[in-house]
Amino acid sequence: MIGRPRQPPLAARRWFADFPYHWDADDLMSRRDLLRFAVLTSGALFAGTAVLAVLGLTRSLRRGQPTPIARVGDLREGEAHYFAYPEADDQAMVIRLPGDQFVAYSQKCTHLSCAVYFQQEENRLFCPCHDGVFDVHTGEPVAGPPQRALPRIVLRREGDMLIAVEEVP
Numbered sequence: 001m002i003g004r005p006r007q008p009p010l011a012a013r014r015w016f017a018d019f020p021y022h023w024d025a026d027d028l029m030s031r032r033d034l035l036r037f038a039v040l041t042s043g044a045l046f047a048g049t050a051v052l053a054v055l056g057l058t059r060s061l062r063r064g065q066p067t068p069i070a071r072v073g074d075l076r077e078g079e080a081h082y083f084a085y086p087e088a089d090d091q092a093m094v095i096r097l098p099g100d101q102f103v104a105y106s107q108k109c110t111h112l113s114c115a116v117y118f119q120q121e122e123n124r125l126f127c128p129c130h131d132g133v134f135d136v137h138t139g140e141p142v143a144g145p146p147q148r149a150l151p152r153i154v155l156r157r158e159g160d161m162l163i164a165v166e167e168v169p
Contacts, residue, residue, distance in 0.1 A: 116132070
């Protein structure tokens with residue numbers, strides 16, 4: 001035993017082989033079959049993406065129908081009113097700006113869909129999840145990770161009533 005080198009176990013010897021696969025097992029998939037599979041898969045992914053792009057172009061991004069949301073007299077200048085629009089589970093807000101102007105936005109942050117709130121003291125729209133800040137007048141991102149503006153809700157005033165007409169991305 002002293003003069004003979006010790007052999008590693010069979011499982012460990014496989015790692016020392018240059019190419020541990022046998023040529024007779026190589027006929028499971030040829031190069032031509034692999035290339036055909038790759039081309040067909042790429043073509044199917046491209047076709048699926050093209051179908052989704054066409055559907056996205058044909059679908060209207062505007063949502064909602066005219067819904068009364070608040071009375072003008074109920075909102076003071078620099079105050080926000082929260083409501084559900086365009087669907088019952090979608091949250092939105094209307095803000096009365098100086099000069100008797102009204103703006104309305106979706107409350108869903110464009111970064112990760114967290115809730116956005118109006119901070120009256122700082123006169124800004126704030127997303128507390130990642131410190132996202134939006135401009136009150138335009139809905140454009142000012143600070144933080146959001147890259148897109150908040151979806152705007154088109155308003156119409158009929159006498160003393162504010163009507164949400166539609167949501168525009």
